[in-house]
Amino acid sequence: MYSVILCGGSGTRLWPLSRKNYPKQFLNLYSDKSLLQETFLRMAKILPTKNILLVSNEKNFFNVYNQIKEICDDFSKEQVLVEPESLNTAPAIAYAMKYLNDELKTKKDAPVIFLPADHHIGKKADYQKLVKKAFRQIGDNIGTIGITPTKPETGYGYIKKSRALNGFFKVDEFKEKPDKKTAQKYLKSGKYVWNSGMYLFNYRTFLAETQKYAPEIASLMGKKMPEFLKSFKKLPSISIDYALSEKSDKVVVFEGDFGWSDIGSFDSLADILASKKDRDGRHVKIDSNNTFIHSETDKLIATIGVEDLIIVENNDSILIQKRGESERVKEVVAFLKEKKLKEIDNNVIVHRPWGKYEVLIDGKHHTVRKLTIYPGESLNLQLHNKRVEHWIVIKGTAMVLRGKEKLFLNSNESIFIPKKTKHQLGNLGKVNLEIIEVQTGDYLGDDDIINP
Template sequence: MKTIILAGGNGTRLWPLSRTYYPKQFLKLKNMDRSIFQMSFERCLKLTDSDQIYIVTNANYKFLVLSQIEELGYKFNENNVLIEPVGKNTLPAIYFGVKEIQKQGEDKVAVFPSDNLIKDELTLINIIKKGLSLTSEYLITFGVKPYKPHTGYGYIKPSDPLGDGYKVSEFKEKPDYDTALSYMENGYLWNSGMFMFRTDVFTEEVKEHCQEVYQTFNLKDINEMFEKAPSISIDYGIMEKSQRVAVIPLDIKWSDLGSFDAFYDEYPSDEYGNIKFNGDILLESNNNLLYTGKDKSVALIGVNDLIVVDEKDTLLICKKNYSQKVKDVVDKLKSSKNQRVDFHLTTYRPWGSYTILEEGLFYKIKRITVLPGKKLSYQLHHHRSEHWIVVKGAAKVTIEDEEYFVRSGESTYVQSGYKHRLENPGRVQLEVIEVQLGEYLEEDDIVRIEDDFGRCM
């Protein structure tokens, strides 16, 4: 058996925690020691070996995927990270993984989103294993038994029994509250976005119900495939049309963490229904969510049903049950080219990370963290010079043809136009304060000459 993890989504409804270049699946949320992606990866390991796991994502997330797996202590085959040139929704993403698996022969496959929180994983794994026999004839979807009417999920209506599952009667889009209540009373299930099938059965159904995707993936060039493929979900493209779909019910605690409203189900609240993490003070206030930085104290007085999410560079305040509209805020910020949609103050790279500490018109100050044994690309900048002050560890510095070491408390200077590289040859993290000076300080002023991570143009 093989598994596919879909890890290309942006999670816009969880902005400002989730951003384009570091979305929700890679976040370690409050009181979590692993990211949601890491939990998904380890869940797959309960079903199969690591070399049988395929991860479909995009180029921006490739090294986040690899570094987070490495952090768990696993060595992962980089060839099993499948890069979509452009996101085209779930059907092309899943079929991309299926086609790669079929190069080794037909097999049974389980498909998981990378952003699901699942509390009772052992129950899920046992249900998946029991349901494997149905894959000889059916595409399997997994439906979660609702514990409340939810307007943020799609629904599945089961019909005739099929062993451990049921034939699917119909799929329903996200309903209003009254309709969701009716669905719940009539035995409908939440659509979890998890699937299981045989690769040959799935391919037959793609060929019959979505010829555009089927024909496109017969092309040889990956870029041409995704350029011509329609943007279409697996539900709309296949599951809603096929007569070979079964649903297996899951009676587990599950969430796709699709909005901040879902936090009320994931985190414990106080006697007044408030969720807080940092010893914040709430007086005469009920049913509020406070998600703030550890170095900040917040007080709320006389307010109810508020969601307050405070990052160093952004602040979100909205009414409970309105957090689905955060996506509209993201769309407006994108239209004004606001970079806070894309980047946190801390940006992760294959070699480590950098945090913007302060910036002005002609300067920017960063804290750069380089992991042991890693190095930045050999590069140059046309429009800025850089001062490096080592505050922890020892840096190996290359400027043009000269190599030397800079130790804690020492500094060095890189002129604009000079080829340079920063490297951590040691066993502890290297931390450097970088002061950039120049008339243009954006990240696209980088000319990479050599790079360990294949990022040279």
């Protein structure tokens, strides 16, 4: 048994919390773990961690690796597959299946479950029980996990159940996101479940069904891995639903009710967090009803005489919307994209392979940043022609190269880096290294970072 976590996502539906370069799967929204970490830990209760792979794009490779390494000491970089091109779920799944077959030499009838990285599961034990059952019973079918609907939801696709078999249902058909009236009809009939986007099948079945319904994918899977990767970007950008599941007669659905949400909007996030009584400690609500407030920076936020609002504060942006209007966040994102505003890509916390930095002050001739360098990581050797830097250690031990010097700085110690001086900062310790960096000069642009 294997699991593949699909780590795609554009980071638009939960703006300003998620960004293009840091989509929602990397956010801590309802616990002290990110959505990606929660997904991995759920599967680690079912499978050995070495049997869990993740598919990512190149930009997010280190975000994926660093977050999983944080919760799993024996996690290997080889468990993160980097797509040559971000297409859609069908090509991503094909890559993972080929890697399992060609590189790991898994059995062709070994079941593999494919999971989105960014879903919420409220009842973990019930979910894990259903997944174990699906692993046992899937055989040579294409399986999906269907969610028992609890309301006439218009934001999800639906699956119509056919006859009941041994613990699951044959699938009659897939339905696109319905309007309210149709969703009410689906709910009343009892014949429909929500489409969660989770799939389960083995290599043999996947190859046979792609040969029938997605021949471009099947043909490329027959090539050697180097040729597969070289020609990967020529594959159609198509979801697994359109490529296989809506066409195959081998699709079955395992129905479950385990507190699932795809957290596709701030309205759904508000529903999930409604039960957390302690989350309003920094929010003052006077004559304010049905108001959801989320602050990433723990700011004190007060509302007076308002109702039916969602207020989301991040370190560089604030969103205020009417409840039920979350779908329109995409209009804000479209505006940011059109105007080429920087807030669409990154916020003031920027993640890098070596760690992350947070911009505390961003002036014309001075910038103050907080750097966090992960254990065993270091920044590239570099120099600057137009600025000087001051580093102050606030946690951990820093290894510093300055010119021909090699120095070690502990907490509360500092160092000055002159212009035109080669320098490097590293963390040889076992805990995160935290540094306050002050840059001053006539020009502070990134193009003054020179790698000698």
